[in-house]
Amino acid sequence: MNTSSETARSTISLPDGVEIPTGALEVRSYWQNVFQRLRRDPVTVTCLVIVLLIILMAIFAPYLAPADPYKASMLKRLAAIGTAGYPLGADELGRDMLSRLIYGGRISLLMGIIPVFVALFVGGTMGVIAGFVGGRTNMLIMRLMDVFYAFPSIMLAIAISGALGAGIGNGLLALTLVFIPPITRIAESVTTQVRSFDFVEAARASGAGSWTIIRVHVLSNVLGPVFIYATSLVSVGIIIASGLSFLGLGVSPPAADWGLMLSTLRQSIYVNPMVCALPGVMIFITSLCFNLMSDGLRSAMDVRL
Amino acid sequence: MFRYIIQRIIYSIPIALGVTVIVFSLVYLGPGDPLDAVLPDDATAADVQEIKELYGFDKPLPVQYAIWLGRAVTGDLGTSIGTGQPVTDGLKRAVVNTLILAFFASIFGFTIASVLGIVAGYHHGRWADKVVSTLAITGVSVPNYWLAIVLIIIFSVELNWLPSLGMGPGESAAWTLDWAHMRHMILPMIGVSIISMGIIARSMRAAVAEILNQEFVQTLRSKGLMERQVLRHVVKNAAPTVMAVTGLQIGNLMGGSILIETIFAWPGTGFLLNEAIFRRDLPVLQGTILVLAMFFVTVNLIVDVMQTSVDPRIRRD
Numbered sequence: 344m345n346t347s348s349e350t351a352r353s354t355i356s357l358p359d360g361v362e363i364p365t366g367a368l369e370v371r372s373y374w375q376n377v378f379q380r381l382r383r384d385p386v387t388v389t390c391l392v393i394v395l396l397i398i399l400m401a402i403f404a405p406y407l408a409p410a411d412p413y414k415a416s417m418l419k420r421l422a423a424i425g426t427a428g429y430p431l432g433a434d435e436l437g438r439d440m441l442s443r444l445i446y447g448g449r450i451s452l453l454m455g456i457i458p459v460f461v462a463l464f465v466g467g468t469m470g471v472i473a474g475f476v477g478g479r480t481n482m483l484i485m486r487l488m489d490v491f492y493a494f495p496s497i498m499l500a501i502a503i504s505g506a507l508g509a510g511i512g513n514g515l516l517a518l519t520l521v522f523i524p525p526i527t528r529i530a531e532s533v534t535t536q537v538r539s540f541d542f543v544e545a546a547r548a549s550g551a552g553s554w555t556i557i558r559v560h561v562l563s564n565v566l567g568p569v570f571i572y573a574t575s576l577v578s579v580g581i582i583i584a585s586g587l588s589f590l591g592l593g594v595s596p597p598a599a600d601w602g603l604m605l606s607t608l609r610q611s612i613y614v615n616p617m618v619c620a621l622p623g624v625m626i627f628i629t630s631l632c633f634n635l636m637s638d639g640l641r642s643a644m645d646v647r648l
Numbered sequence: 649m650f651r652y653i654i655q656r657i658i659y660s661i662p663i664a665l666g667v668t669v670i671v672f673s674l675v676y677l678g679p680g681d682p683l684d685a686v687l688p689d690d691a692t693a694a695d696v697q698e699i700k701e702l703y704g705f706d707k708p709l710p711v712q713y714a715i716w717l718g719r720a721v722t723g724d725l726g727t728s729i730g731t732g733q734p735v736t737d738g739l740k741r742a743v744v745n746t747l748i749l750a751f752f753a754s755i756f757g758f759t760i761a762s763v764l765g766i767v768a769g770y771h772h773g774r775w776a777d778k779v780v781s782t783l784a785i786t787g788v789s790v791p792n793y794w795l796a797i798v799l800i801i802i803f804s805v806e807l808n809w810l811p812s813l814g815m816g817p818g819e820s821a822a823w824t825l826d827w828a829h830m831r832h833m834i835l836p837m838i839g840v841s842i843i844s845m846g847i848i849a850r851s852m853r854a855a856v857a858e859i860l861n862q863e864f865v866q867t868l869r870s871k872g873l874m875e876r877q878v879l880r881h882v883v884k885n886a887a888p889t890v891m892a893v894t895g896l897q898i899g900n901l902m903g904g905s906i907l908i909e910t911i912f913a914w915p916g917t918g919f920l921l922n923e924a925i926f927r928r929d930l931p932v933l934q935g936t937i938l939v940l941a942m943f944f945v946t947v948n949l950i951v952d953v954m955q956t957s958v959d960p961r962i963r964r965d
């Protein structure tokens with residue numbers, strides 16, 4: 344919960360110049376506590392750094408990639424790891440794997456992160472409305488979410504993008520629809536809890552309008568938990584998004600995307616298994632780091648869902 | 649209890665109907681007219697009109713939905729655009745094959761996850777817990793389709809121990825419970841269950857650790873019960889939570905098998921869906937999703953009732 348950030352004061356000065364030491368009274372702010380806990384958690388910090396590096400790698404791909412990710416070479420098809428000029432080998436068309444892996448993060452990360460953010464906005468809004476207004480509005484919104492919940496997430500994503508057809512836009516839309524229900528649920532349950540707290544009652548008693556209460560009291564308490572929950576969805580998003588590409592529902596060749604690369608290289612596992620497994624390693628590392636980071640932030644921020 | 653079951657069934661009806669609405673609208677999500685795929689290129693306007701009337705596409709959407717739903721309830725899911733056969737023909741066998749895989753995968757996943765989760769929860773904070781927690785988060789984060797490929801590389805390509813394609817030796821359609829068929833089951837089973845395994849192990853660990861902290865455990869110990877008996881009480885109390893998670897996971901397991909079946913050429917619903925997506929065979933896509941989703945709704949209903957019979961405190965009224 345939100346605590347005011349009081350500065351630590353180790354002495355109290357009395358008017359007549361006497362200072363009373365109060366060593367034990369040091370008050371740390373909420374965020375200071377969070378950082379304190381994070382500092383003692385090397386796993387979370389490491390994952391945070393890896394995630395940042397992967398994101399930076401995707402953004403600056405054109406500057407980092409040693410070769411053109413689309414330049415094919417018949418002679419270098421499925422070259423082994425460590426071949427001169429091809430540090431991580433080459434794919435089935437002889438394109439440099441390292442460069443393709445660097446570029447491949449762009450689409451995978453976009454497809455994993457954007458839907459979660461859109462869903463965070465839409466689902467969060469619906470959840471807060473459902474939780475705050477209650478009654479029939481709550482019933483209507485939450486029953487609608489129950490219907491979407493009746494589909495396993497990956498199946499819903501495949502069904503929607505299968506019906507819409509291949510393409511990044513359709514994949515983004517499908518993933519967003521998949522993430523709205525769980526975020527709405529979390530936002531609703533946290534809002535319902537917050538609404539019954541005494542300070543909301545007090546605010547209302549002192550004449551605050553609904554909008555003020557939502558803005559000042561509800562949002563400040565709901566955003567944290569919902570955001571933490573959303574970060575754990577990014578990992579799911581990346582796995583499902585790559586899965587869609589794997590089924591041929593995401594981007595189309597020759598684009599460099601981890602899921603699509605894994606799918607096309609699958610035919611070559613008898614020739615060069617190590618190279619074929621590489622795109623999956625990238626998906627795995629990214630999703631693992633997002634998961635561990637989300638777990639660490641959750642315990643550092645003391646959020647219980 | 650009986651009244652509760654009836655209540656739950658009644659509560660599931662609107663959800664099931666909602667599911668049918670979503671599945672029905674899938675066909676209208678896509679670009680173009682759903683008839684484009686069946687119409688020949690040189691069809692005249694009169695032909696189009698005739699076919700529209702034949703398929704009932706000339707009626708307003710709610711009427712179309714009602715007709716579609718009526719047919720679906722009686723087991724008529726339309727005709728496959730790819731094969732010209734009724735959708736239900738291919739679907740029946742695919743569903744059975746998926747269920748066979750899902751059955752073994754869920755038993756396998758649930759058993760291992762429970763044992764690991766109990767061990768971790770019991771030794772909370774110690775090395776056994778750390779090992780299991782690491783394994784569990786790895787299981788949750790691993791893309792199962794990639795793991796499946798890695799398993800094939802290790803056990804089929806490099807070691808040549810296990811087969812990587814199909815449900816069994818030869819082309820015979822009948823599946824029997826013997827070693828020849830089980831050899832084909834091992835890799836897909838691991839691939840399908842890995843994510844659920846991680847999730848179930850994590851929730852079992854959390855539930856056991858939390859219950860061990862409750863006062864009644866202290867009472868049991870001070871009564872002089874052996875640790876084994878204490879653990880039995882703890883597991884019994886953790887069961888409802890874990891059952892709820894497992895119920896949800898059975899659905900995810902079947903959803904996740906879409907990718908795994910494609911990799912192992914397992915002739916189930918996933919394989920069927922993949923083909924339907926590739927050919928844009930929307931009736932097959934629609935029918936398969938409908939059956940899977942209905943199955944999932946039923947599983948959740950059963951889990952909910954079972955959960956309540958184990959622990960009446962969590963009754964949802």
